[in-house]
Amino acid sequence: MDMAGSYEKTRAAALADPAGFWAEVARGIDWVKPWDKVVDDARKPFYRWFAGAELNTCYNCLDRHVERGRADQLALVYDSPLAGAQRKFTYRELRDEVARCAGVLRGMGVQKGDRVVIYMPMVAEAAIAMLACARIGAVHSVVFGGFAAPELAKRVVDARPKVMMSASCGLLPGKAVPYKPLLDEALEIAGAPDTPCLVLQRPELRCEMVAGRDVDWQDAMSRAEPADCVPVAATDPLYVIYTSGTTGKPKGVVRDNGGHAVALRWSMEAVFGAQPGDVYWAGSDVGWVVGHSYIVYGPLLQGCTTILYEGKPVGTPDAGAFWRVCAEHGVNVFFTAPTAFRAIKKEDPEGALVKRYDLSRFRTLFLAGERGDPDTIEWAQRILGVPAIDNWWQTELGWPAISNCMGIEVLPVHPGSPTKPVPGFDIRILDEEGNEKPAGEIGSLVIKLPMPPGTLYTLWNNEKGYEETYLSRYPGYYLSGDAGFVDAEGYGWVMSRIDDIINVAGHRLSTGQMEEILASHPDVAEAAVVGVADALKGQVPLGLVVLKSGVKHSDEEVCRDLVARVRSQLGAVADFKSVHVVARLPKTRSGKVLRVTIRTMADGGEVKVPATIEDDAVLPEIKAALAALGYPRAPA
């Protein structure tokens, strides 16, 4: 098929008539009741998609495929080198499991609109839990297992869940990580210790159950009556997912049912070029947005087989793990983060392990979650012999906003750029005053409202926060928080953040939040955390602290304590391992900490001493502290 010009045509159609364009795309979803309005703009700048319509997301993911010829096709494959286990579910089997799990939730008192917090490892039951919530119109909030109890507690406080769903442990190379003690601690911290918990006992590490409160997953499933799909409004919430903001309080991004189903299914076809029956694998975790959109909802809405992988790119057992999964399950489309490829490249620089596997069904690799550095993109293409497609988006957006759209028209790749705006996203680059920047000039990356379906429509319990964080900086536009430019050919380039968010192994973290944790230590007077470049993880956090006078502990003791605090308060996922005591921090005369200067020094860049610096004699002291932590790193 000649696709030439299709991209421009589709993009123009979506911009000229969003309502007409998305009404047509919405035909890919089964509705219980049609909409009154495709895009409801009565409360600008708060737009709602498919107002008046009703549907059920779980029905669209499972039942309709069972009813229309996919009952015996595989829907979900769980593959765990860590547990040494695999489980396969056809669409019929998955529908039945999900219906039973929904029945369990019903039995525990969960009704439409109630919240359920899911704190689970990468097991099939995690996806089943999410779909079971969707089936009865409950709103799920999945929390990544690498977060510590206080972080889980914040999400419990915000969502006030009817039920918690969890497991006895998660698995990491060489160890089982207990989840249940964290769950118990989080409920205590949240002041909700009596919240009913549905707990999956895993054979690798069983847990204590609280009598009268905790319910055994397998036991409950064996006795449950299946629950049917409950129609919900297209505008009702499907899930909340928390993401890092600039403060210690995470932001609860809310996704609706209707717009989400429409956009996600279409993205499978238009962006990923995945057809019903294809095998699609997102190598991420259900705790992240990539896991929500592309392990669970997207592939199932489109009638694909989805892979849920509990393992790592390396060490489970080797750097060929991804190729083993692709070959064994016949993966057509694979999506992961560049950091995973950097990990593989380090262990298998020539890609020798690729040759051991039959990857003949593998068509396209997608990389996102952090900047796709040209070296990694080019290396991936070379060893795999398939296109590696960088795509830019965020938790808030829910699906790719800048990408090469493999199902519309394949555009030439410019390594380092995620290519062009996906039809429906009107990307602009603005200066401080809100004027559009000329091609090639860096500015604030924004999206003109209304954004397409599937993007966030509010923050949980916090519409004001939504407006203030995203919509008020430039009226009429969504503020992404990223800086970048659009070149003369219309390619987007995303270069950095405009705030204190950093990206560690594809995980989004707030240095401000880490600073709050450090500063709350009784010995610490002030703290600065910056994200420094890391050859494997993209960025890692690095802290400098000033101690109060008269501190009794040694610097080493305080630093050890600080590392442990970030781990126990935020989580292992923060990867906070480098911190050093300094006599003072570099500051401007008005008292602002010069974080960019610290970061530039740590990265070995050329430091332009800011004219506003309070005292430049501090810089050699900072240099010495960074050197003690091993920065700048020697080139790899």
Ligand code: COA
């Ligand atoms: N439960 C508990 N702890 C967890 C966890 C979980 N589910 N997942 C990770 N952790 C811990 C790890 O054990 C590690 O702790 P450590 O400091 O004791 O070693 C820490 O959190 C950081 O984990 P991770 O970022 O996974 O680093 P790593 O060094 O173990 O592995 C990679 C590095 C590159 C292999 C890994 O980050 C990876 O596979 N990335 C793939 C990309 C990805 O998933 N991106 C998500 C968005 S698409």
Ligand code: AMP
């Ligand atoms: P998250 O919300 O965790 O998905 O993180 C989103 C952030 O990761 C974005 O705002 C960017 O800063 C960064 N990011 C994600 N994908 C890309 C990409 N392809 N290129 C550049 N930055 C990216």
